[in-house]
Amino acid sequence: MPPVDKTRDRDKRVPDVTVARLSVYARLLATLQSEGWETVSSAMMADRTPYAAAQIRRDLAWFGQLGTRGKGYDIRGLRETLDGILGVDAVRRVALVGVGNLGSALLGYTGFRTRNFRIVAAFDTDMRKVGRTSPDGVRVHSMGELPAVVAEERVEIAILAVPVPAAQSALDAVVDAGIRGVLNFAPTHLQPPPEVRVSTVDLAIEMEGLSYYLGRNAQQG
Amino acid sequence: MPPVDKTRDRDKRVPDVTVARLSVYARLLATLQSEGWETVSSAMMADRTPYAAAQIRRDLAWFGQLGTRGKGYDIRGLRETLDGILGVDAVRRVALVGVGNLGSALLGYTGFRTRNFRIVAAFDTDMRKVGRTSPDGVRVHSMGELPAVVAEERVEIAILAVPVPAAQSALDAVVDAGIRGVLNFAPTHLQPPPEVRVSTVDLAIEMEGLSYYLGRNAQQG
Incomplete structure (x- = not known):
């Protein structure tokens, strides 16, 4: 016990x-x-x-x-x-790095808001996106602004929605800005320092669970 | 044992x-x-x-x-x-329902392909998207074409990347087309028939894991 x-x-x-x-x-x-x-x-x-x-x-x-x-x-x-x-009894402030298709989808994901996670700032290397604002009023900043915005907005968690080749440098940037919790969507293994926790979302793992059960049913049917 | x-x-x-x-x-x-x-x-x-x-x-x-x-x-x-x-020793054929930001991101997600999941067809209710083809050659069909395309393409798994209000009807449509495994990204609880397995991806659960560990470190530090 x-x-x-x-x-x-x-x-x-x-x-x-x-x-x-x-x-x-x-x-x-x-x-x-x-x-x-x-x-x-x-x-x-x-x-x-x-x-x-x-x-x-x-x-x-x-x-x-x-x-x-x-x-x-x-x-x-x-x-x-x-x-x-x-730790979701108060709002947790989140930064999004990467405003491509996935990042844009995450900006509108209602499942975060209902559990008190609020995306307060977004970042991208594409200068055509910098300065834009999402439908919910989240502004896209350049990567160079990351340390200042993270401090000012009291960001605790970063979401990485960047391509695989950009993932480690994006992680390094948010760690340098003082962030200790990272949700990574790039399907690659990242190397964080020991005080930083990285959760990598591996969407294929959920698919393999389905695949396993489809196989079982086929055998039984 | x-x-x-x-x-x-x-x-x-x-x-x-x-x-x-x-x-x-x-x-x-x-x-x-x-x-x-x-x-x-x-x-x-x-x-x-x-x-x-x-x-x-x-x-x-x-x-x-x-x-x-x-x-x-x-x-x-x-x-x-x-x-x-x-069940990933052979290719599993997958249909994507919903070609918005999230669906477009999933069409390019390399993590599926490396584990033998292949998106072979996409579906959307928006007729402006129907008939288009993704960079990898996946064609977008109307929802009415779902039963025929699922049969012809031997689709086993469907991914639902649709808004919450459309999720249950999208599930019903893929179930009617004979699909038994569904990966659902809409943050809502769906009601499948007993022979169908639905895995709902809840991205906030991964965030709560981070939040829990941030809280622990703050207490310890």
Whole structure:
């Protein structure tokens, strides 16, 4: 059993997969709340996620005694706790590097806004794009302006939506500007310094999950 | 210990997180092969992935006795086995629905091609886009042509890159055309029939992972 003292969670290494599941639980709780529920059991959460009730209880136990045995979890309280753990209880300010097709799509992605991530500035090397403003009012700056804009706008996270050959230099630029969290869309392995966390979104991994299940069904059918 | 009889893997429910890790292992093996290695131990794989050696051995044991105790895994053989399990040892034919900014970005995404996913046709409701051809020669069709093109092109997987209000009807259309695997980029919950698998890409979940780690570092620093 993981320890239940919430103040100790800084000292523990919560697995990445657990953190990813917390995001799923937070989404489910928002849905349940909108449906009018006030409490929820781990069994009910298991019915509406891909995870077993024991797994859910174990994940939540990393962060202390959040539920009451036999009564379940208070939805509003658990939701606030999870959002606090995930650091999305306040707005996180984000910079976008690369305003091509993908970058333009990300500027309009509503899934970021509903989880408190706000893209506050964009950057591109193409001077024809610099000075433009997105439909939501985000201005495109030159790469040279990155350090000043990141400081002024208090940016914490950068999204890299640049081609593979430009990805490492874009990473170096945002790291030099003081950013510690990077979401990378270029399908390549980047080398960050140890204090910087890079998550590379690999869209083919989700496709391989589908491919695996298509193969299973074909064998069974 | 999971059973080691490979022929039984259709009867087992391999967890989604295990399948996702297999994709990571397959990528690492390709890298190791290009570096000239012929065998690899689970300890060496652990050094170059976020996963522990015991985890890696447990994941691979789902699919039989793939390694030799004390010698490790034959890289070429393990890579072929994993690609076969994931169903990416042959080309998977994919249809793209929605040729906006995101769809256009996905048409050029090299990460699909290197893993044997080939977008062979695109669809859009905007008649100004219909009839155009992407830089890679993928033609944009009207939604009405979907059943005929899916059959003719032997499409197995659909990518939905449409706005939230259009997502469910796009899903219904590809399901009616006989597609059983769907990668959905619209940040909304879709209702597929039971024989169809939908993976919704939630980009905010990766951002929340970053946010969680930024919070930890701030507390520790």
